Amino acid sequence: xxxxxxxxxxxxxxxxxxxxxxxxxxxxxxxxxxxxxxxxxxxxxxxxxxxxxxxxxxxxxxxxxxxxxxxxxxxxxxxxxxxxxxxxxxxxxxxxxxxxxxxxxxxxxxxxxxxxxxxxxxxxxxxxxxxxxxxxxxxxxxxxxxxxxxxxxxxx
Numbered sequence: 001x002x003x004x005x006x007x008x009x010x011x012x013x014x015x016x017x018x019x020x021x022x023x024x025x026x027x028x029x030x031x032x033x034x035x036x037x038x039x040x041x042x043x044x045x046x047x048x049x050x051x052x053x054x055x056x057x058x059x060x061x062x063x064x065x066x067x068x069x070x071x072x073x074x075x076x077x078x079x080x081x082x083x084x085x086x087x088x089x090x091x092x093x094x095x096x097x098x099x100x101x102x103x104x105x106x107x108x109x110x111x112x113x114x115x116x117x118x119x120x121x122x123x124x125x126x127x128x129x130x131x132x133x134x135x136x137x138x139x140x141x142x143x144x145x146x147x148x149x150x151x152x153x154x155x156x
Contacts, residue, residue, distance in 0.1 A: 044051070
């Protein structure tokens with residue numbers, strides 16, 4: 001028994017098989033989607049109270065965010081006004097410190113020179129006293145010799 005199938009019957013059969021495959025695929029997708037939606041519903045039901053609290057508190061949270069933003073803007077404005085003053089003060093302090101260090105250096109140099117001069121004066125005085133004492137010793141020896149000569153003459 002030979003059966004002939006027309007091209008039209010073949011295409012209709014193939015389309016029917018494709019339609020059945022797509023239908024089965026859609027059924028599986030819908031089944032998975034239903035499972036996901038069931039999990040989402042359970043999740044929402046379990047957290048409904050938290051979601052409601054968050055939605056109730058959202059205006060307060062936004063007010064707090066706005067207050068924080070205002071505080072930050074105020075602080076930045078205040079800082080932008082104060083920062084140049086602080087920088088100027090720091091520059092003044094730095095300049096004063098530099099001038100003080102320079103004056104201290106000059107004072108140290110002056111004291112150093114004074115100490116050197118004093119040492120030289122004391123050194124000169126010591127040499128003068130030494131020379132004077134040597135001269136006094138020489139004078140005393142000369143006077144002693146003269147007295148000895150006079151005493152020897154008086155004895156003779």
